[in-house]
Amino acid sequence: MEPDNPLLDDFILSLTRKRKPKVCFVPTASGDSDNYIARFYRAFPASRCAPSHLPLFHGNIPDLTRFVCAQDVVYVGGGSTANMLAVWRLHGMDKALHRAWLDGVTLCGVSAGALCWFEAGITDSFGQRLTALNNGLGFLKGGFCPHYDGESQRRPVLHREIVRGLPRSIAADDGAGVHFINTKFAEVVTSRPKARAYVVRLIDGKARDEAIEVRYLGQPLPD
Numbered sequence: 001m002e003p004d005n006p007l008l009d010d011f012i013l014s015l016t017r018k019r020k021p022k023v024c025f026v027p028t029a030s031g032d033s034d035n036y037i038a039r040f041y042r043a044f045p046a047s048r049c050a051p052s053h054l055p056l057f058h059g060n061i062p063d064l065t066r067f068v069c070a071q072d073v074v075y076v077g078g079g080s081t082a083n084m085l086a087v088w089r090l091h092g093m094d095k096a097l098h099r100a101w102l103d104g105v106t107l108c109g110v111s112a113g114a115l116c117w118f119e120a121g122i123t124d125s126f127g128q129r130l131t132a133l134n135n136g137l138g139f140l141k142g143g144f145c146p147h148y149d150g151e152s153q154r155r156p157v158l159h160r161e162i163v164r165g166l167p168r169s170i171a172a173d174d175g176a177g178v179h180f181i182n183t184k185f186a187e188v189v190t191s192r193p194k195a196r197a198y199v200v201r202l203i204d205g206k207a208r209d210e211a212i213e214v215r216y217l218g219q220p221l222p223d
Contacts, residue, residue, distance in 0.1 A: 007191035007217040008177050015106050021072035025053040028087050029079025029112040032057045036077055056087055064096035073106045076113030081133055082125035084112055094137055101139055111146045118144040120166055122158050130157040132166050143169030150174040158200055159207035168201040188214040
């Protein structure tokens with residue numbers, strides 16, 4: 001989403017503590033879009049890392065568990081979360097990712113690639129109307145809603161679904177990255193000074209936003 005702002009990508013690479021980590025892009029949610037794949041390679045050139053991508057729509061699929069577990073970072077792109085999860089489960093990618101997660105591979109992504117790790121969330125996978133998705137991978141408990149400040153209907157739809165029974169959720173503005181270590185929340189980092197994230201939960205029958213402290217990655221570290 002920010003081709004001229006590498007702060008979040010730099011943060012992801014830093015988590016590996018390697019000079020040239022292996023980064024695999026998974027573009028399933030976009031139907032393995034060639035344009036999206038090209039954008040990934042521009043953002044993660046060979047000068048920064050050892051990049052690769054994993055298409056699942058064009059045959060020649062490798063041993064997924066072995067391939068995914070050999071990476072340092074798996075970066076999942078945006079698109080249709082529901083379609084992506086269906087394809088992953090068909091090919092066993094869900095199991096491969098779970099094994100990689102247990103082995104310490106950094107799993108990350110944007111939009112669908114952020115929502116997928118949770119139990120549930122808000123998606124536009126089923127048409128123009130936003131709705132709840134309740135069959136995420138479930139590596140992380142609760143729900144997730146991306147684009148909280150970028151799409152005007154995200155907040156009211158998340159609040160509606162929380163009242164209807166969607167579990168407590170994290171909502172992230174564009175430019176906000178929510179970092180977990182294993183299943184434990186670590187922090188929210190941002191690539192935009194005004195980006196925020198919230199815990200959204202049911203209180204007295206109404207959905208309420210509770211702001212989470214964020215760390216802007218563009219702020220110089222103190223001496």
